[in-house]
Amino acid sequence: MTYILNIETATKNCSVSLAKDGKTILLKEIAEQGYSHAEKLHVFIEDILKEAGITVRDLKAIAISKGPGSYTGLRIGVSAAKGLCYALQIPLISVDTLQVLAQKVTQNDGLIIPMIDARRMEVYSAVFDHNYQKIAEVQAEVLTEVSYADRTETIYIVGDCQEKCQSVLTAVNFVFLPEIVFPSANEMSPISYKKFIQNEFEDVAYFEPFYLKDFMLTKKT
Numbered sequence: 143m144t145y146i147l148n149i150e151t152a153t154k155n156c157s158v159s160l161a162k163d164g165k166t167i168l169l170k171e172i173a174e175q176g177y178s179h180a181e182k183l184h185v186f187i188e189d190i191l192k193e194a195g196i197t198v199r200d201l202k203a204i205a206i207s208k209g210p211g212s213y214t215g216l217r218i219g220v221s222a223a224k225g226l227c228y229a230l231q232i233p234l235i236s237v238d239t240l241q242v243l244a245q246k247v248t249q250n251d252g253l254i255i256p257m258i259d260a261r262r263m264e265v266y267s268a269v270f271d272h273n274y275q276k277i278a279e280v281q282a283e284v285l286t287e288v289s290y291a292d293r294t295e296t297i298y299i300v301g302d303c304q305e306k307c308q309s310v311l312t313a314v315n316f317v318f319l320p321e322i323v324f325p326s327a328n329e330m331s332p333i334s335y336k337k338f339i340q341n342e343f344e345d346v347a348y349f350e351p352f353y354l355k356d357f358m359l360t361k362k363t
Contacts, residue, residue, distance in 0.1 A: 152211025164335030
């Protein structure tokens with residue numbers, strides 16, 4: 143059996159799951175007003191391993207949600223994951239944070255656009271079809287009334303910026319799912335297992351989170 147520890151800290155949700163052969167068997171997470179990652183992450187890891195009755199030596203890999211997202215949250219999660227991988231000499235797997243968020247949508251039609259709040263009307267986004275295949279790459283964008291105006295199919299919007307999105311994305315084909323706010327380590331399990339089987343690993347020494355800082359550049363031009 144293959145145990146993989148999944149860590150998601152790209153947003154306010156500090157989330158850890160333990161997966162066995164690609165299926166989540168234990169999950170601990172908390173999304174607070176502020177960021178509690180520094181206090182909660184290692185506690186969650188220890189608690190999950192204890193509840194599962196295994197030790198870190200039983201883990202085959204560590205998976206980390208790589209971003210985009212919070213600079214601080216990503217640094218904390220990636221540092222923990224790299225430290226464990228280095229100490230245990232096991233592979234590091236990275237997973238696209240927006241892909242993890244998209245996986246929470248269960249509709250079988252249209253498009254899925256997961257968004258992570260940045261500031262003002264700025265978001266990190268990507269576009270997926272209903273089979274979770276990415277059809278538009280991750281980008282930093284400023285939302286306006288004409289955003290996605292060329293899309294006529296149903297568009298499901300998820301993430302932590304839906305309230306502000308509704309003020310500009312007013313076309314009838316936009317459907318907001320307010321119950322889906324943050325990505326979770328739960329949805330990382332099948333993705334990280336597939337990458338493990340395909341030997342899609344990161345270099346522990348050189349891996350860095352995907353911060354996507356395009357906004358600052360955009361504002362200066």
